[in-house]
Amino acid sequence: xxxxxxxxxxxxxxxxxxxxxxxxxxxxxxxxxxxxxxxxxxxxxxxxxxxxxxxxxxxxxxxxxxxxxxxxxxxxxxxxxxxxxxxxxxxxxxxxxxxxxxxxxxxxxxxxxxxxxxxxxxxxxxxxxx
Amino acid sequence: xxxxxxxxxxxxxxxxxxxxxxxxxxxxxxxxxxxxxxxxxxxxxxxxxxxxxxxxxxxxxxxxxxxxxxxxxxxxxxxxxxxxxxxxxxxxxxxxxxxxxxxxxxxxxxxxxxxxxxxxxxxxxxxxxxx
Numbered sequence: 001x002x003x004x005x006x007x008x009x010x011x012x013x014x015x016x017x018x019x020x021x022x023x024x025x026x027x028x029x030x031x032x033x034x035x036x037x038x039x040x041x042x043x044x045x046x047x048x049x050x051x052x053x054x055x056x057x058x059x060x061x062x063x064x065x066x067x068x069x070x071x072x073x074x075x076x077x078x079x080x081x082x083x084x085x086x087x088x089x090x091x092x093x094x095x096x097x098x099x100x101x102x103x104x105x106x107x108x109x110x111x112x113x114x115x116x117x118x119x120x121x122x123x124x125x126x127x128x129x130x
Numbered sequence: 131x132x133x134x135x136x137x138x139x140x141x142x143x144x145x146x147x148x149x150x151x152x153x154x155x156x157x158x159x160x161x162x163x164x165x166x167x168x169x170x171x172x173x174x175x176x177x178x179x180x181x182x183x184x185x186x187x188x189x190x191x192x193x194x195x196x197x198x199x200x201x202x203x204x205x206x207x208x209x210x211x212x213x214x215x216x217x218x219x220x221x222x223x224x225x226x227x228x229x230x231x232x233x234x235x236x237x238x239x240x241x242x243x244x245x246x247x248x249x250x251x252x253x254x255x256x257x258x259x260x261x
Contacts, residue, residue, distance in 0.1 A: 012140045018225060025228040028235040035242050075235075082228075096224070097146060100153045100210075103231065107156040107203075114163050 012093050019086045022096075026082035033075030040068030067113050071106050078102035140221045147214045150224075154210035157203050157231075164200030168193045195241050199234045206230035 014022065043065035051058025081099035085092050142150060171193030179186040209227035213220050 012138070012221075018221070021225045021228055021232075025232040025235075028232045028239060031239045032235040035239060093140075093146075097149060100149055104149070104153040104156050107153075107160040111156060111159040111163055 013089060014085055014092045022082045022085040026079045026086070029075050029082065030079035033072045033079060036068045036072030036075060038072075040065045040072055043068060067109060071109055074102050074106040074109070078106065138221075139218060141217060142213060142220050142224075150210050151214045154207045154214065157210060158207035161200045161203030161207060164196045164203060168196035168200055171196060195237065198237050202230050202234035202237065206234065 043061050047058050047061030047065055049058070050061050078099045081095045081102060084095040085099075088095070171189045175186045175189035175193060178189060206227045209223045209230060212223040213227070216223065
């Protein structure tokens with residue numbers, strides 16, 4: 001890493017072929033975010049109705065819905081930052097870092113939820129067996 | 131803008147490398163989770179082959195999808211790590227990472243859409259048969 005690069009991190013302007021990669025990634029990231037968001041909305045409605053008849057099933061749906069909504073929103077914000085690389089000038093690196101942070105957040109939420117729900121599942125299973 | 135690969139070299143700074151490194155770690159973790167799901171789906175699919183062929187096929191297809199997405203995410207994580215660990219190729223590595231992420235999301239989106247279409251088709255076929 002050079003001192004020059006450190007002192008002027010925002011002066012790099014993406015060229016056409018780099019913009020194309022960011023634009024394509026933005027498009028598919030947005031679609032993935034929209035799908036997560038739609039799944040979240042559907043599960044939210046399902047959870048609200050389920051919780052009246054079966055509390056734990058409904059609560060499970062509501063938690064899954066909230067996770068899907070947060071991940072979906074995060075992916076869409078990542079897509080917006082990637083799109084901004086293509087459509088604006090002067091802030092490409094800053095927008096790229098915003099997108100990177102959003103990606104990190106989305107995957108972190110997903111991984112933590114999978115690990116926690118697996119741990120809860122194992123505990124519930126063991127409690128049932130013992 | 132020439133449209134040709136740039137000869138310019140950009141090195142990410144220390145603070146940026148920290149953020150990219152964290153993204154690499156969580157992307158790798160998500161990839162590993164997907165691959166674990168793929169292995170579980172593969173085992174489940176093989177075990178349920180004798181009892182239910184349709185269920186086995188579903189699990190094996192699911193395993194293949196998880197494997198493809200997981201491999202893309204691991205590859206993206208590798209490129210993110212390369213941005214942090216190497217010098218002189220930061221931007222090409224970053225673009226490779228973004229391309230791999232695009233592949234992972236593309237697989238997910240296309241297969242969700244295919245699943246929705248097949249689900250609707252199955253629903254209408256069952257509905258027509260019931261009438």
